[in-house]
Amino acid sequence: MNTTADEIGGPDLTALLAVTTPTTEHLAALHARLEAAAESADVLDVAYTAIDTPVGSLLLAATPRGLVRVAYEREGHDLVLETLARRISPRILRSPRRLDAAAREINEYFAGLRTRFDLPLDYSLSTGFRHLVHRHLSDIAYGHTETYQQVAMLVGNPKAVRAVGSACATNPLPVVVPCHRVLRTDGTLGGYVGGTEAKTTLLTLEHAA
């Protein structure tokens, strides 16, 4: 900020800047107050937070309807937030409270204490055929896997194997909606939005449990 870079500047302005500058704690308290006010005024269209997990930092975002996005670090959390601003609403605040339940369940999942998620989900980012696939993915039970081919058949479009692949690659709710449980017909991993290493971590976790 170039607030003192002015022809008259001087010690008085420097002093005024110094005494009016808030502490980090003070700004954090005002931020929390804004989160609460936005929530009760019903203008917090997207709340988000980030949590640390064995597969790295996960961004969690929710609308008032439910969890709308889970994003891996490699997707670029800032980019993901920009996309949410464009596709859902720019009324976005970091506001961990709305994500409390999601964060708890995901932590329990990684601790091996939870085999299914019981969270309201907002599928706004899933459209058309992809939406059909994303809905189906939640039917694949913990510790089980299906092939892209099987998924295509089960959603009623056996020829759409590639489309199933791209639906999995664009799953807006990875981990919670288990696209990691879909493998290639030859048994190899296939791609994953969080990287193959993350996919292996999740599958290993589920098989060990």
Next chain:
Amino acid sequence: MNTKPPFERVVAEHGATVLRVCRAVLGPHPDADDAWSEAFLSALKAWPTLPDDVNVEAWLVTVAHRKAIDVTRSRQRRAVPVGEIPERASTVGVPNEDHLELWAAVKALPDRQRQAVAYHHLAGLPYQEVAAILGGSADAARRAAADGIKSLRTRLAGDQPKGRTR
């Protein structure tokens, strides 16, 4: 159609500056927090429909300016003098002697000068934007800020008693 960045970025970029402005205008008082909170809540509400080419900081300062006027009016209804500074500023700690002197000098400024100083020198808005907020010409805004700085300097440099000037 919608190219607005997430509002969180607005808070991160402008939160501290807008609070400085609120404090300069209202004093180191919880009222400054109230003005900040109301300004950012109104801004969040309006954010999706704001024109893309707007100067965000000037817009936030304008909203904060109106909220500060609201706060000032409700103070008057509570019969608390405008610009009154509490014995202890509950949210910014207890100011030391130098701070008290500076706050007294800021408080002694006519509203327009105090606002012009805050909006130009603390928020960094060009005089054209300051004039749009305060009304009047850019030249008048420039003079108000210059006069404000001059009085601050005179008051702080001089050995005059710390009594009230109005």
